[in-house]
Amino acid sequence: MIADAAVWAWLGFVAMVAGTAAPLWAWATEESATGESHAKYYLTLAGVTGVAALAYLAMALGVGVVSSPAGDVEIVRYVDWLVTTPLLLLYLGLLARPSRGVLAGLIGVDVVIIAAGIGASATAGTLSWALFGVGGVAYLALVYGLLVSLPRSAAAAGDRVRAVFGTLRNITVVLWTLYPVVWALAPTGLGLVTPATEMLVFVYLDVVSKIGFVVVAVAGADALTHLTAGGAAGEGSEPIAVGDADGAETEQPTVLADD
Known part of the structure; x- marks a missing residue:
């Protein structure tokens, strides 16, 4: 027998709290051991699981449910995604260092996806599926x-940074693709699974896609040293031309300025 949705929400809360401890501990131990601080990287990771923990706490307590023509919508889940998915994209951007326009574009598309999901959950019939389709098209743009786009920038960051970025990017693409499938099968879509099963699957996906992301990022934190050392000379720079072996000029990608 599948447990009540609130039970899975409580398990999600506990898991996200544990996941938040990992980057905070890594940040504290790194700074005390080496004197270096990659605060913005670790705090971005902690923000992902920290916000998710608060969201699951609210869902476990039955807070954040909004009535709509299509039924009750757990709006707090979408608020969670509106905050945590841009943070995950931001961390990928901190590794790849694309232009601000590219990163802002990806986050903007991500917001469109979540907004379409809210609209699709709050409506019914043709309009609901039309909004689901809008979110699907936007998601294809995000995957592109x-x-x-991001790997082009990451290519200039060094082998170790590329390896960590590639793993995190793959986790994101594969697992995020499963969320709309669950939505379509859940009461929000075809109604083929119960609310308890929906919560169970979303908790599982969140644990793997968020805590898994955080664990891999912390395990690959040595890449941050290569990144900050290699990017210091080019902080905040615009594309610059450099000569190649044949004397031709090529452009280096714009990088995001470090704080």
């Missing part, structure tokens, strides 16, 4: 950015 993750698979094509």
Whole structure:
């Protein structure tokens, strides 16, 4: 027998709290051992699981449910995604260092996806599926950015940074693709699974896609040293031309300025 949705929400809360401890501990131990601080990287990771923990706490307590023509909508889940998914994209951007325009574009598309999901959950019938389709098209644009646009920038960051970025990017693309499938099967879509099963699957996906992301990022934190050392000379720079072996000029990608 599948447990009540609140039970899975409580388990999600506990898991996210544990996941938040990992980057905070890594940040504290790194700074005390080496004197270096990559605060913005670790705090971005902690923000992902920290916000998710608060969201699951609210869902476990039955807070954040909004009535709509299509039924009750757990709006707190979408608020969670509106905050945590841009943070995950931001961390990928901190590794790849694309232009601000590219990163802002990806986050903007991500917001469109979540907004379409809210609209689809709050409506019914043709309009609901039309909004679901809008979110699906936007998601294809996001996947293109993750698979094509960001790797172009990450290519200039060094082998170790590319390896960590590639793993995190793949986790994101594969697991995020499963969320709309669950939505379509859940009461929000075709109604083929119960609310308890929906919560169970979303908790599982969140644990793997968020805590898994955080664990891999912390395990690959040595890449941050290569990144900050290699990017210091080019902080905040615009594309610059450099000569190649044949004397031709090529452009280096714009990098985001470090704080």
